[in-house]
Structure formats: C-alpha cells, structure tokens
Amino acid sequence: MTTPFAGYTRTTLDDRLVNPEAYADESVLTDYATLRAEDPVHWTEPAGFRPFWSITAHADITAISKANQRFTNRQRTYLAPIEAEEWTRGISGDSHLFRTLVDLDDPQHMKLRRLTHSWFLPPNLRKLEAEIAEIARTHVDHMQLLGPDLDFVNEVALWYPLRVIMRILGLPTSDEKTILRMSQEIFGPQDPDVMARSKLLTSETGMAPPGSGNPQVDLFALVQEFFVYFAAVTADRRATPRDDLATIIANGQVDGAPISDLEATSYYAIVATAGHDTTSSTASAGLLQLIRNPPALARLAADPSLLPGAVEEMIRWATPVKHFMRTAAEDAEVGGKTIRAGDSLALFYWSGNRDAAVFDHPDRFIIDRSPNPQTAFGNGVHLCLGLHLARMELRALFAELLPRLKTIELTGEPRNSVANFVSGLKTLPVRVTWA
Numbered sequence: 001m002t003t004p005f006a007g008y009t010r011t012t013l014d015d016r017l018v019n020p021e022a023y024a025d026e027s028v029l030t031d032y033a034t035l036r037a038e039d040p041v042h043w044t045e046p047a048g049f050r051p052f053w054s055i056t057a058h059a060d061i062t063a064i065s066k067a068n069q070r071f072t073n074r075q076r077t078y079l080a081p082i083e084a085e086e087w088t089r090g091i092s093g094d095s096h097l098f099r100t101l102v103d104l105d106d107p108q109h110m111k112l113r114r115l116t117h118s119w120f121l122p123p124n125l126r127k128l129e130a131e132i133a134e135i136a137r138t139h140v141d142h143m144q145l146l147g148p149d150l151d152f153v154n155e156v157a158l159w160y161p162l163r164v165i166m167r168i169l170g171l172p173t174s175d176e177k178t179i180l181r182m183s184q185e186i187f188g189p190q191d192p193d194v195m196a197r198s199k200l201l202t203s204e205t206g207m208a209p210p211g212s213g214n215p216q217v218d219l220f221a222l223v224q225e226f227f228v229y230f231a232a233v234t235a236d237r238r239a240t241p242r243d244d245l246a247t248i249i250a251n252g253q254v255d256g257a258p259i260s261d262l263e264a265t266s267y268y269a270i271v272a273t274a275g276h277d278t279t280s281s282t283a284s285a286g287l288l289q290l291i292r293n294p295p296a297l298a299r300l301a302a303d304p305s306l307l308p309g310a311v312e313e314m315i316r317w318a319t320p321v322k323h324f325m326r327t328a329a330e331d332a333e334v335g336g337k338t339i340r341a342g343d344s345l346a347l348f349y350w351s352g353n354r355d356a357a358v359f360d361h362p363d364r365f366i367i368d369r370s371p372n373p374q375t376a377f378g379n380g381v382h383l384c385l386g387l388h389l390a391r392m393e394l395r396a397l398f399a400e401l402l403p404r405l406k407t408i409e410l411t412g413e414p415r416n417s418v419a420n421f422v423s424g425l426k427t428l429p430v431r432v433t434w435a
C-alpha cells in the first residue's frame, strides 16, 4: 500500500515507526507529527513486524491506557520483529520470557503490584530522601574529580540511578557492573555501541561475553543470567530477611502462597531495568536541554523552587519509554476507527508528549511549563510504579549539580542510542568549570 504521507510512502512511514535508527536521529518525531495531523489512529504494517495500530494523539493514548479491561497487556507488550516473537513463543509458550507487571493483566497483575505498591509511595520514599541526596552528592563529587572534560552519560548518569536501585533492592555495590550490563543488554541490543560497552563490562566482571552472533541466543543467555543471579537473592532473603525491597519481593505471597521464582525474578528484573535506563536517560536529556537553554539553566540554578516543574519537563522532553503495547479484548472505536478484538495497539508516548492539542509550543523546553500533563509514565493500572522515586532522584541530582556549576558546554555531538523501546542519550560530552 503506498498512500502518500507528507512526502513519503505509507510503507516507508510504517517501517520508520519501528526503525531504531529513526529514534536515534529523532526523525520519528516528524513522522509522529504527520500522523497526529493526518491519521492519529493509524493501521501500521512494517516489514518483518506483525501489524498494529499506531496511537499518536495524547487523548487517545491516555484513554486507552486507562481502559485496562478493554485493552490488555498479556498478549504483546512491546514491538519486536515476528522472528523474535516466534522464537520467544517457542521457548516460553507465549510472547514473554519474563512475567513482569507490564506483561500481566488483572487480577494477577494487581495482586503482584500490591506487594510493593506502598513501598513506592511518598510516605515510605521520604525515609530514603536523605540517602538519595547523599548518593547524588557522591556522584557530583565524582563528576567534579573527573576534570573539566567528561561524558555525562557514561561517567555520571548511568551510575547514579543504578546506585539507587542497588540500594533499594539491597544488592552489593560490587555487583553494580553486572546489573548495569544486564539492564543495558535488555534494552540496548539494537545499538552496537551499547553492546560494545556491555562487552567491556563483561570482561571487567569476568562473566561470559554476549555475542554469539544470534540476538535470540544472546537474549536467552541473558535471561538465564537474570535467573541465576536473582534465584540466589530470593534464597538469601527467604533465609535471612532484611530491610530492603528484595526481601519484600522474595517473601511476597499471593492468595496465601509464596510467589513463584519466575514471578520473583521478573519483579527484580523490572525494578532493576525500568528503574535504571529511564531515569538515567532523563537526567542526560534534561542536562542537554539546560546546556542548550542557558537562561533556563541560570534561572533554575538561582531558584530551586523551579526544580519540580523543571524535572517534569525533562521527563516530558526525554520520554525514555517510547511505547508500550495493548491488545483489544473486544471490538472498539478509537478516533473514528474500528479496532477489532485481537488487534494490537502501540501507545507512542513520545508523540503524545509533543501533541500541540495539549501542550503549547510542544517542541520547546520550558522549565516552568504549567500545566504539564506529560504522559511519559503511562496511565491506568500500569501507571509507572517508580514515578515518585524517579522524580525524587532527578530532583536530588539537579539540586546537587546546578549550584556547583560555573559553566558547562558541549565538547562534541551528543548521540542517542539506536533503540525503539527504551532509548535516550548514549553520550553527552561536556566541559565543566566549577563554582
């Protein structure tokens, strides 16, 4: 089918929506704008992928996210090529290797989510505030020691949320590189630079290197690594409970029975992965926008009361999770289109966050944007469990960093990772002078 869409064919546009390169060079933002204007609920048939509806308007993304009975998660969580989906089905019998919260529907989803729900709410998180501020301080101290020239992504942003995750799960800091490598490989297998960094970490941790040449084989090996690593954590916390999130997960009960090893490992895996790359990418994207907007940087440094709003704008701008999928449980009407039961839908959050129907000047970074109903954390029953933690971490980092900066400038081209699911900056070379 070759219906023209703003200068290129429909086939080209469909392919671009799943093409990791279009996320790296951000050209997909132009495609999203085209779709919001011309076909916000767009039947998409990219080569090598099962077809789906592309949902690009903020209002539709929000409405579908909230309608969890009609649009479910279990069947298809994220965009993967047919070959990868078939391979996963061959191994696990369905479309998932893990059983994380985002792979499940209620009632099982809610039963598992409840185990940690209150742990992630502000009253509990406030107990960690001083410790997170201290972790932010040590990471900015480290940044200051690195000298004027450094790569903010690789030397600061990747490590700071990781240390927080290690702390909340109660994992030893000596395992940081192992966890970093595993979370990077889950989200970064489309990017050769991310995999090269991972190989370097592999040699430093003495673990078996990825790179069989077959992405599915590598992914399976990675999943096995998760299981081996976290099975030991579960056994340890069942034998010797401690005051950490891993203990809550390991000893979690659903319907009066302990949760399975698969459920426990999936739980650690989503906290470790979802809690890391997302916050790290947002911190890097936020700093880049401040470097590009010196008056905003100066205002923010002078007035910390602007920080919560600025963090919200960083999250809108970065939208590190580019999509999640839903599947229609019954026939439905969205934006005048008939969605058939069984059809899948991709909720393109980055597009929703640039929707001019909701945001004035959506392509401008405005630190005191108000209101800012950004949709980067999703909505409905799967609303990001870690959103308060993510905001707290980002506020703590910038509260520590900004007063110490005298000048900061780019010394090279920032580059994004080549990935269509969770993506963001993979390098941000800067020169800093300190106040």
Ligand code: HEM
Pocket: 065, 101, 102, 103, 113, 270, 271, 274, 275, 276, 278, 279, 282, 315, 319, 320, 321, 324, 349, 376, 377, 378, 379, 380, 381, 382, 383, 384, 385, 386, 387, 389, 390
């Ligand atoms: C779910 C984004 C940080 C843990 C999600 C979802 C999105 C998202 C889009 C799916 C929502 C939906 O389907 O409606 C983000 C962003 C973050 C971030 C943008 C940072 C800026 C974190 C952190 C943690 C975390 C720090 C934990 C330490 C989770 C979990 C889920 C989730 C466990 C699954 C919730 C469920 O299905 O019930 N996140 N996330 N996230 N996130 Fe986050």
